[in-house]
Amino acid sequence: MLPGQPKWRRRKDARPGEIVAAALEVFAEKGFAAARLDDIAARAGVSKGALYLYFETKQDLFEAVVRDAISPNIAAVEAAAQAMDLPFAQVSRTLLVRAADMMSTSAIGPVAKMVIAESRNFPDLARVWHDAVVIRVLAVITGLIERAQARGEIRPGDPRFHALALIGPLLMGVLWREVLVPVGAEPLDLTALARQHIETALTGLLIEGAR
Amino acid sequence: MLPGQPKWRRRKDARPGEIVAAALEVFAEKGFAAARLDDIAARAGVSKGALYLYFETKQDLFEAVVRDAISPNIAAVEAAAQAMDLPFAQVSRTLLVRAADMMSTSAIGPVAKMVIAESRNFPDLARVWHDAVVIRVLAVITGLIERAQARGEIRPGDPRFHALALIGPLLMGVLWREVLVPVGAEPLDLTALARQHIETALTGLLIEGAR
DNA sequence: ACTAAATAACTGACCAGTCAGTTATCAATG
DNA sequence: CATTGATAACTGACTGGTCAGTTATTTAGT
Numbered sequence: 001m002l003p004g005q006p007k008w009r010r011r012k013d014a015r016p017g018e019i020v021a022a023a024l025e026v027f028a029e030k031g032f033a034a035a036r037l038d039d040i041a042a043r044a045g046v047s048k049g050a051l052y053l054y055f056e057t058k059q060d061l062f063e064a065v066v067r068d069a070i071s072p073n074i075a076a077v078e079a080a081a082q083a084m085d086l087p088f089a090q091v092s093r094t095l096l097v098r099a100a101d102m103m104s105t106s107a108i109g110p111v112a113k114m115v116i117a118e119s120r121n122f123p124d125l126a127r128v129w130h131d132a133v134v135i136r137v138l139a140v141i142t143g144l145i146e147r148a149q150a151r152g153e154i155r156p157g158d159p160r161f162h163a164l165a166l167i168g169p170l171l172m173g174v175l176w177r178e179v180l181v182p183v184g185a186e187p188l189d190l191t192a193l194a195r196q197h198i199e200t201a202l203t204g205l206l207i208e209g210a211r
Numbered sequence: 212m213l214p215g216q217p218k219w220r221r222r223k224d225a226r227p228g229e230i231v232a233a234a235l236e237v238f239a240e241k242g243f244a245a246a247r248l249d250d251i252a253a254r255a256g257v258s259k260g261a262l263y264l265y266f267e268t269k270q271d272l273f274e275a276v277v278r279d280a281i282s283p284n285i286a287a288v289e290a291a292a293q294a295m296d297l298p299f300a301q302v303s304r305t306l307l308v309r310a311a312d313m314m315s316t317s318a319i320g321p322v323a324k325m326v327i328a329e330s331r332n333f334p335d336l337a338r339v340w341h342d343a344v345v346i347r348v349l350a351v352i353t354g355l356i357e358r359a360q361a362r363g364e365i366r367p368g369d370p371r372f373h374a375l376a377l378i379g380p381l382l383m384g385v386l387w388r389e390v391l392v393p394v395g396a397e398p399l400d401l402t403a404l405a406r407q408h409i410e411t412a413l414t415g416l417l418i419e420g421a422r
Numbered sequence: 423a424c425t426a427a428a429t430a431a432c433t434g435a436c437c438a439g440t441c442a443g444t445t446a447t448c449a450a451t452g
Numbered sequence: 453c454a455t456t457g458a459t460a461a462c463t464g465a466c467t468g469g470t471c472a473g474t475t476a477t478t479t480a481g482t
């Protein structure tokens with residue numbers, strides 16, 4: 001150990017971000033219960049005690065992770081829906097492909113898995129997810145659908161069901177990647193799935209008058 | 212304690228089933244890691260030690276639960292697909308509604324959630340699920356789709372994608388019920404979702420020549 | 423009497439959260 | 453331009469509780 005090299009540095013501003021990033025990794029790998037604070041601390045290059053200088057409890061840290069992983073992306077979705085005045089077919093095409101891209105690149109997949117996994121033992125988390133993500137995304141999509149229905153562009157029917165039918169396959173794809181591929185399932189091109197899905201969703205599986 | 216009443220009875224045959232049933236409850240409530248063997252034993256009316264007379268480890272018990280919850284239902288799906296020679300529209304209608312019904316009544320929902328939750332820490336489980344459920348269900352559906360495509364009934368396109376698009380919304384609905392409703396989200400009629408979904412999936416969202 | 427089912431007390435490992443002590447940093451002082 | 457305090461960031465060993473898995477012992481059944 002060189003004498004001039006300090007064992008550690010005081011970096012009050014940088015710590016929280018680094019800790020949250022490390023926590024995201026570990027939580028995504030292990031889930032909430034199995035994640036060890038010692039691991040998170042080690043990856044953040046910090047001692048366990050330091051975590052408690054910035055976060056009150058493990059769950060507090062978990063919630064910070066969820067919020068951080070969410071907020072940048074949710075804004076992007078709402079902004080993308082500003083292209084609302086185009087015909088529904090076009091809006092939905094760009095929206096779905098963009099969503100697929102987001103789910104491929106961002107941490108949303110692992111975080112979603114995490115929320116599903118821990119929802120029973122940590123309902124607060126599921127509530128955060130519901131209020132901050134699900135409600136808002138669903139509101140954007142049902143809004144688009146209702147307006148398109150009013151314009152006579154798309155069929156009647158519960159807009160909420162339509163919305164779930166639109167994003168359901170993407171969620172399916174994400175879970176396929178997160179859960180099954182690591183275990184040996186065939187990989188999946190999420191964007192290709194999104195492209196094919198939106199086309200058939202718009203025009204239907206059936207060819208012409210096949211009842 | 213009455214002297215004539217034995218404290219317990221030897222019931223070698225009945226125990227495993229009772230233990231698995233109790234384990235299903237507790238695992239579904241808490242997830243794998245948070246489930247305590249003492250709880251499971253108590254619900255099965257047995258001591259913790261007795262569990263180890265019938266199952267080697269906690270994970271062993273978990274796998275037994277998954278297998279038990281799965282096998283009856285998977286057979287039903289494959290049997291239902293014996294109605295294969297009807298037009299695709301009809302087969303898919305009955306199949307999807309039946310699947311929705313199954314997901315509402317059986318333990319598949321909670322078990323699926325469980326598998327998703329614990330897949331990283333217990334990959335063996337995800338593998339069991341993949342091999343015993345996903346592969347088989349997907350094979351049935353892609354088979355139907357390929358034949359319908361060959362007959363010119365439905366559009367070309369990757370049958371696997373079509374299949375995922377068909378069941379994705381159901382999975383979405385199940386997770387909605389399992390994760391979000393307990394936390395305050397609006398309830399969801401899974402069968403109604405399935406009905407509306409299959410109709411629009413077949414004929415498309417767009418009304419006539421709206422591009 | 424004997425066997426095997428079942429119990430209940432026990433062990434050992436693990437880990438979230440705590441806290442007394444250590445050390446970097448910086449402002450004040452000479 | 454040192455030197456000295458004062459402060460707050462940070463450490464790491466420790467604690468208390470939990471729980472999977474084990475085992476010595478008790479009890480049912482034949």
